[in-house]
Amino acid sequence: MAETARMTPSRRDYSMFDAELTGAVMNLSLLRRLLHWMKPYRVTFAVSAVLVLVASTLQILLPMVVSLVGIDYVIGGRTDTGTPDMGLVELTVAISEGLGLPPLLAACCLYVVLQLAWAVTVHAHRMTLITSVIKGLRDLRLDLFRHLETRPSSFYDRVAVGRVMTRVTNDIEALYELLRGLGALIGEFAPFLVALVIMLSISAELTGILLLALPLIAVVTFYFRRATRVLFRMVRLSVSALNQNLQENLAGLQVVQLSRREDYNNRRYTEINERNLSAETKSMRLETAYGAFTDSMASIAIGAVLWFGGGDVIQERMTLGGVVLFTQFIAMLFHPIVVLGEQLNVLFRAMASGERIFQALDWDETIHEPDAPADLPPRLQGEVAFRDLSFRYDADVPVLKNVSLTIAPGEKLAIVGPTGSGKSTLIKLLGRFYDFEDGQIFLDGIDLNRIRSRDLRRRVGVVLQDFHIFSGTIHDNIALGDAAIDRNRVVAAARTVNAHDFIAALPKGYDTPLSERGQNLSQGQRQLLAFARVLAADPEILILDEATASIDTETDLLIQ
Structure with a gap:
């Protein structure tokens, strides 16, 4: 048996699945691993990268049409300002002469065409990027689901299902925000660099004055994001506590009302809600202050451009269009720093989420499968033998010790004992939910560890006392997606357990949709469905774990 199968579950560190999302450092190996799921869509990513460069170029040209073409050329009549205009003036002249339009109308037409081209290009960039990211994460989510679906019961005995669901939902969503944000960041910095080059060509002195503000914005953004990271974690924890409290009390509403616990629950919920309000308020105040700071810096920058640029215009060292272009480029200069700060928070959360996702994917605990599985006959005789069986869930807590018994083919055996004596454990081991x-344990003389778990579970039917009803119709819950089980077999199984009459009385019969956990059926009716689904599979060995506890006496006798 492989070492991973031999390893005692208690020796594993399951506590890592309970770790809160607190942020993580930059992990390039994690990013490279994530790119494995993006690789099939690399062509689409390449198209998106080209589109973002085109969109950035168009974003730069739009204010240049207004300032250098509209103000300097059309209004000011200047054709040679010494400022690189990317050929926009010549293009405007060509449109004017070719279509017989006034220069101002030609400039307006050029602006409209560039604006439409920018809108189409940005939309195409976003759609190609998001489509690629969504498809890649879809594949990752599917691989994660398949992996988690094959973890043994010993894993879920120690790891809360809610924590596992977080990896499939919230943590995948965090990676989506990361990849989408990186695309947005590229879209911000591409025009930033082009605008910076143009601004330096117009006035290196004025550009230098504006650049002095960047370190201040960067420092304030850094400390702001560090503070909000703590506050956002407090908000997430308080929201999680609110949801947990709400779910707990609504799920046990009948107990709450019978025990007159409403006032006590209201006080507890109010306390948690107040903590959430405090964290949300602090976060809002900090966000508002930071927004006011960035807006003020932009306004101060515009004032500096007007003051220093106005002087240069008077002294004819700059054109009026050049000053206007500077004011329009300010947002392109400052906004990427703000976006970078926002993406750092997303990056920290996504790194933590990525580590937790790959932690789950790398979890190698599994039920061992034989290297050379035994070939089972078309139909088993059904002899089951336990030979000196000992088992423990935890290293220091034995559950079964030296159990030996043999059940002959066709024999019925009832195992009784006090709670916790290991009755259900015998059933779980016979279904190979745990390693031993x-x-x-032998089936028709064949060691159970030499039988593939899937092959074994086709031959052994188990009706557990903790049964589960899936979303879907009654037929779906009996057939369980097995194409070999048609409607006739479903009906026959339902008749055997005396469930056909209540199913036929429902408005849609076997096609009646069931609500969450089958709540539109009684406990006994749900248990009959669980019984029918096992019989529909036609197993050679049938095991009942208090399977008729919620069934009336008449039906119980009929089943027996």
Whole structure:
């Protein structure tokens, strides 16, 4: 048996699945691993990268049409300002002469065409990027689901299902925000660099004055994001506590009302809600202050451009259009720093989420499968033998010790004992939900560890006392997606357990949709469905774990 199968579950560190999302450092190996799921869509990513460069170029040209073409050329009549205009003036002249339009109308037409081209290009860039990211994360989510679906019961005995669901939902969503944000960041910095080059060509002195503000904005953004990271975590924790409290009390509403616990629950919920309000308020105040700071810096920058640029215009060292272009480029200069600060928070959360996702994907705990599985006959005789079986869930807590018994083909055996004596454990081991040593359980003389778990579970039917109803119709819950089980077999199984009459009385019969956990059926009716689904599979060995506890006496006798 492989070492991973031999490893005692208690020796594993399950506590890592309970770790809160607190942020993580930059992890390039994690990013490279994430790109594995993006690789099939690399062509689409390449198209998106080209589109973002085109969109950035168009974003730069739009204010240049207004300032250098509209103000300097059309209004000011200047054709040679010494400022690089990307050929926009010549293009405007060509449109004017070619279509017989006044220069101002030609400039307006050029602006409209560039604006439409920018809108179409940005939309195409976003759609190609998001489509690629969504498809890649879809594949990652599917691989994660498949992996988690094959983890043994010993894993879910120690890891809360809610924590596992977080990896499939919230953590995948965090990666989506990261990849989408990186695309947005590229879209911000591409025009930033082009605008910076143009601004330097117009006035290096004025550009230098504006650049002095960037370190201040960067420092304030850094400390702001560090503070909000703590506050956002407090908000997430308080929201999680609110949801947990709400779910707990609504799920047990009948107990709450019978025990007159409403006032006590209201006080507890109010306390948690107040903590959430405090964290949300602090976060809002900090966000508002930071927004006011960035807006003020932009206004101060515009004032500096008007003051220093106005002087240069008077002294004819700059054109009026050049000053206007500077004011329009300010947002392109400052906004990427703000966006970078926002993406750092997303990056920290996504790194933590990525580590937790790959932590789950790398979890190698599994039920061992034989290297050379035994070939089972078309139909088993059904002899089950336990030979000196010992088992423990935890290293220091034995559950079964030296259990030996043989059940002959066709024999019925009832195992009774006090709670916790290991009755259900015997059933779980016979279904190979847990690993055990070789040579302890045999089926028709074949060691269970030499039988593939999937092959074994086709032959052994188990009706657990904790049964589960899935979303879907009654037929779906009996057939469980097995194409070999048609409507006739479903009906026959339902008749056997005396469930056909209540199913036929429903408005849609076997096509009646069931609500969450089958709440539109009684406990006994749900248990009959669980019984019918096992019989529909036609197993050679049938095991009942208090399977008729919620069924009336008449039906119980009929089943027996």
